[in-house]
Protein backbone atom coordinates (compact mmCIF):
# COMPACT_ATOMS: atom_id res chain seq x y z
CA UNK A 1 0.00 0.00 0.00
CA UNK A 2 1.40 3.44 -0.87
CA UNK A 3 0.75 6.35 1.45
CA UNK A 4 0.61 9.67 -0.32
CA UNK A 5 1.36 12.76 1.75
CA UNK A 6 -1.42 15.33 1.62
CA UNK A 7 -0.39 18.22 -0.58
CA UNK A 8 0.60 21.45 1.18
CA UNK A 9 -2.09 24.08 1.30
CA UNK A 10 -0.13 26.86 3.07
CA UNK A 11 2.46 29.26 1.75
CA UNK A 12 5.50 29.68 4.00
CA UNK A 13 5.81 33.41 4.76
CA UNK A 14 7.92 35.62 7.02
CA UNK A 15 5.72 38.55 8.17
CA UNK A 16 7.59 41.37 9.93
CA UNK A 17 4.67 41.71 12.39
CA UNK A 18 2.12 39.25 13.72
CA UNK A 19 -0.85 41.58 14.28
CA UNK A 20 -3.56 38.98 13.68
CA UNK A 21 -6.35 41.11 15.13
CA UNK A 22 -6.77 42.07 18.79
CA UNK A 23 -8.88 44.68 20.62
CA UNK A 24 -7.46 48.16 20.94
CA UNK A 25 -6.88 49.24 24.55
CA UNK A 26 -6.35 52.88 25.55
CA UNK A 27 -4.15 52.69 28.64
CA UNK A 28 -4.39 55.64 31.00
CA UNK A 29 -1.63 56.17 33.52
CA UNK A 30 -0.47 59.07 35.67
CA UNK A 31 2.64 61.04 34.75
CA UNK A 32 5.12 62.06 37.46
CA UNK A 33 3.62 65.59 37.52
CA UNK A 34 0.11 64.24 38.17
CA UNK A 35 -1.22 64.76 34.62
CA UNK A 36 -2.62 61.79 32.69
CA UNK A 37 -1.07 59.86 29.81
CA UNK A 38 -3.19 57.85 27.36
CA UNK A 39 -1.70 55.36 24.90
CA UNK A 40 -3.20 52.93 22.38
CA UNK A 41 -1.98 49.36 22.51
CA UNK A 42 -3.40 46.22 20.98
CA UNK A 43 -1.26 43.54 22.63
CA UNK A 44 -3.71 42.43 25.30
CA UNK A 45 -5.49 39.30 26.43
CA UNK A 46 -7.55 38.34 29.46
CA UNK A 47 -7.26 35.30 31.72
CA UNK A 48 -9.67 35.37 34.63
CA UNK A 49 -9.32 38.90 35.99
CA UNK A 50 -5.68 39.17 34.91
CA UNK A 51 -4.87 41.18 31.80
CA UNK A 52 -1.56 40.52 30.05
CA UNK A 53 -0.33 43.52 28.09
CA UNK A 54 2.62 43.99 25.73
CA UNK A 55 4.54 47.29 25.70
CA UNK A 56 7.62 48.46 23.83
CA UNK A 57 10.46 49.08 26.30
CA UNK A 58 10.53 52.82 25.48
CA UNK A 59 6.84 53.29 26.25
CA UNK A 60 6.12 56.15 28.64
CA UNK A 61 3.02 54.25 29.83
CA UNK A 62 5.27 51.39 30.93
CA UNK A 63 7.42 53.80 32.99
CA UNK A 64 4.27 55.30 34.53
CA UNK A 65 2.87 51.83 35.32
CA UNK A 66 6.11 50.74 36.97
CA UNK A 67 6.26 53.94 39.06
CA UNK A 68 2.60 54.12 40.13
CA UNK A 69 1.54 50.42 40.00
CA UNK A 70 -1.81 51.23 38.43
CA UNK A 71 -3.65 52.07 35.22
CA UNK A 72 -7.04 52.15 33.55
CA UNK A 73 -7.67 49.90 30.53
CA UNK A 74 -10.22 51.71 28.36
CA UNK A 75 -11.75 49.68 25.51
CA UNK A 76 -12.88 51.89 22.61
CA UNK A 77 -15.53 50.87 20.11
CA UNK A 78 -15.69 51.90 16.44
CA UNK A 79 -17.15 55.30 17.43
CA UNK A 80 -13.82 56.18 19.08
CA UNK A 81 -11.64 55.17 16.12
CA UNK A 82 -10.76 58.79 15.19
CA UNK A 83 -9.77 59.49 18.79
CA UNK A 84 -7.54 56.41 18.80
CA UNK A 85 -5.99 57.39 15.48
CA UNK A 86 -5.22 60.91 16.76
CA UNK A 87 -3.07 59.24 19.44
CA UNK A 88 -1.08 57.22 16.89
CA UNK A 89 2.55 58.36 16.54
CA UNK A 90 2.49 60.23 19.84
CA UNK A 91 4.30 59.53 23.10
CA UNK A 92 4.20 60.96 26.58
CA UNK A 93 7.98 60.51 26.71
CA UNK A 94 10.18 63.60 26.43
CA UNK A 95 12.59 63.56 24.73
CA UNK A 96 10.99 61.28 22.12
CA UNK A 97 13.00 58.00 22.06
CA UNK A 98 15.31 57.76 19.00
CA UNK A 99 13.41 54.98 17.10
CA UNK A 100 10.13 56.83 17.57
CA UNK A 101 11.63 60.21 16.55
CA UNK A 102 13.05 58.61 13.40
CA UNK A 103 9.61 57.21 12.57
CA UNK A 104 7.64 60.44 12.96
CA UNK A 105 6.46 60.21 16.59
CA UNK A 106 5.95 63.47 18.47
CA UNK A 107 5.69 64.22 22.18
CA UNK A 108 2.16 64.96 23.40
CA UNK A 109 1.64 66.31 26.90
CA UNK A 110 -2.17 66.11 27.11
CA UNK A 111 -3.29 63.06 25.17
CA UNK A 112 -6.89 63.15 26.46
CA UNK A 113 -7.14 66.62 24.92
CA UNK A 114 -5.39 65.53 21.72
CA UNK A 115 -7.74 62.56 21.35
CA UNK A 116 -10.83 64.61 22.22
CA UNK A 117 -11.70 62.21 25.05
CA UNK A 118 -13.03 63.19 28.47
CA UNK A 119 -11.14 62.14 31.64
CA UNK A 120 -13.35 61.05 34.53
CA UNK A 121 -12.04 60.00 37.95
CA UNK A 122 -11.74 56.33 38.81
CA UNK A 123 -12.84 54.78 42.08
CA UNK A 124 -9.69 52.93 43.20
CA UNK A 125 -6.84 54.16 40.98
CA UNK A 126 -5.64 57.72 40.41
CA UNK A 127 -5.48 57.46 36.59
CA UNK A 128 -8.68 58.69 34.88
CA UNK A 129 -11.21 56.72 32.81
CA UNK A 130 -12.08 57.81 29.25
CA UNK A 131 -15.80 58.64 29.42
CA UNK A 132 -16.52 57.91 25.73
CA UNK A 133 -15.12 54.35 25.83
CA UNK A 134 -17.89 51.77 26.46
CA UNK A 135 -15.58 49.83 28.81
CA UNK A 136 -13.03 51.13 31.35
CA UNK A 137 -11.25 48.81 33.78
CA UNK A 138 -9.27 50.04 36.76
CA UNK A 139 -6.26 47.78 37.28
CA UNK A 140 -3.25 47.31 39.53
CA UNK A 141 0.20 46.05 38.53
CA UNK A 142 1.15 42.45 39.36
CA UNK A 143 4.31 41.73 37.36
CA UNK A 144 6.58 42.99 34.60
CA UNK A 145 8.53 40.42 32.56
CA UNK A 146 11.25 42.02 30.44
CA UNK A 147 12.11 40.39 27.09
CA UNK A 148 12.65 42.40 23.90
CA UNK A 149 9.32 43.89 24.96
CA UNK A 150 7.70 44.27 28.39
CA UNK A 151 5.06 41.66 29.18
CA UNK A 152 2.95 43.24 31.89
CA UNK A 153 0.35 41.55 34.07
CA UNK A 154 -2.30 43.62 35.82
CA UNK A 155 -5.29 42.64 37.96
CA UNK A 156 -8.62 44.15 36.96
CA UNK A 157 -10.10 45.67 40.13
CA UNK A 158 -13.20 47.50 38.87
CA UNK A 159 -15.11 47.16 35.59
CA UNK A 160 -17.09 50.19 34.35
CA UNK A 161 -19.37 49.83 31.30
CA UNK A 162 -21.86 51.96 29.44
CA UNK A 163 -25.42 50.79 30.21
CA UNK A 164 -25.93 50.26 26.45
CA UNK A 165 -23.75 47.11 26.39
CA UNK A 166 -25.23 45.39 29.46
CA UNK A 167 -27.25 42.18 29.08
CA UNK A 168 -30.92 42.90 29.72
CA UNK A 169 -32.16 41.25 32.91
CA UNK A 170 -28.66 40.54 34.31
CA UNK A 171 -26.77 42.44 37.00
CA UNK A 172 -23.33 41.32 35.85
CA UNK A 173 -23.29 40.21 32.24
CA UNK A 174 -22.17 42.02 29.09
CA UNK A 175 -24.27 41.47 25.95
CA UNK A 176 -21.85 40.36 23.21
CA UNK A 177 -24.44 41.29 20.58
CA UNK A 178 -24.22 44.92 21.79
CA UNK A 179 -20.49 45.19 22.57
CA UNK A 180 -18.44 45.98 19.49
CA UNK A 181 -14.70 46.20 20.20
CA UNK A 182 -12.33 48.15 17.98
CA UNK A 183 -9.93 45.61 16.48
CA UNK A 184 -6.49 46.33 15.06
CA UNK A 185 -5.32 43.89 12.43
CA UNK A 186 -2.02 44.49 10.61
CA UNK A 187 -2.16 48.23 11.36
CA UNK A 188 -5.73 48.70 10.13
CA UNK A 189 -8.92 49.18 12.14
CA UNK A 190 -11.90 46.79 12.04
CA UNK A 191 -14.73 45.74 14.30
CA UNK A 192 -16.53 42.44 14.79
CA UNK A 193 -19.13 41.26 12.28
CA UNK A 194 -22.26 39.26 13.03
CA UNK A 195 -22.39 36.18 15.22
CA UNK A 196 -21.62 33.20 12.97
CA UNK A 197 -22.62 30.16 15.06
CA UNK A 198 -23.91 29.30 18.53
CA UNK A 199 -21.12 28.15 20.86
CA UNK A 200 -21.34 24.84 22.77
CA UNK A 201 -19.17 26.47 25.46
CA UNK A 202 -22.20 28.59 26.34
CA UNK A 203 -23.63 25.41 27.91
CA UNK A 204 -21.49 26.37 30.92
CA UNK A 205 -23.07 29.21 32.90
CA UNK A 206 -20.78 32.27 33.02
CA UNK A 207 -21.10 32.26 36.83
CA UNK A 208 -19.21 28.93 36.91
CA UNK A 209 -16.02 30.84 36.02
CA UNK A 210 -16.19 32.97 39.15
Ligand SMILES: Cc1cc2nc3c(=O)[nH]c(=O)nc-3n(C[C@H](O)[C@H](O)[C@H](O)COP(=O)(O)O)c2cc1C
Pocket residue numbers: 024037038039040041042043044054055056058059060061062084085087088089090091092093105184
Ligand atom coordinates in the same frame (compact mmCIF):
# COMPACT_ATOMS: atom_id res chain seq x y z
C1 LIG B 1 -3.85 50.90 17.24
C2 LIG B 1 -2.50 50.91 17.90
C3 LIG B 1 -2.03 49.80 18.55
C4 LIG B 1 -0.78 49.77 19.19
N1 LIG B 1 -0.37 48.67 19.86
C5 LIG B 1 0.73 48.72 20.64
C6 LIG B 1 1.07 47.65 21.51
O1 LIG B 1 0.39 46.63 21.58
N2 LIG B 1 2.17 47.80 22.31
C7 LIG B 1 2.94 48.94 22.28
O2 LIG B 1 3.90 49.04 23.03
N3 LIG B 1 2.64 49.95 21.44
C8 LIG B 1 1.56 49.88 20.64
N4 LIG B 1 1.23 50.93 19.83
C9 LIG B 1 2.15 52.08 19.76
C10 LIG B 1 2.04 52.95 21.01
O3 LIG B 1 0.82 53.64 21.02
C11 LIG B 1 3.22 53.89 21.02
O4 LIG B 1 4.38 53.17 21.37
C12 LIG B 1 3.07 55.09 21.92
O5 LIG B 1 4.17 55.94 21.75
C13 LIG B 1 2.93 54.72 23.39
O6 LIG B 1 2.69 55.91 24.09
P1 LIG B 1 3.53 56.24 25.41
O7 LIG B 1 4.98 56.28 25.04
O8 LIG B 1 3.01 57.59 25.85
O9 LIG B 1 3.22 55.13 26.35
C14 LIG B 1 0.02 50.95 19.16
C15 LIG B 1 -0.45 52.09 18.50
C16 LIG B 1 -1.69 52.07 17.88
C17 LIG B 1 -2.17 53.34 17.20
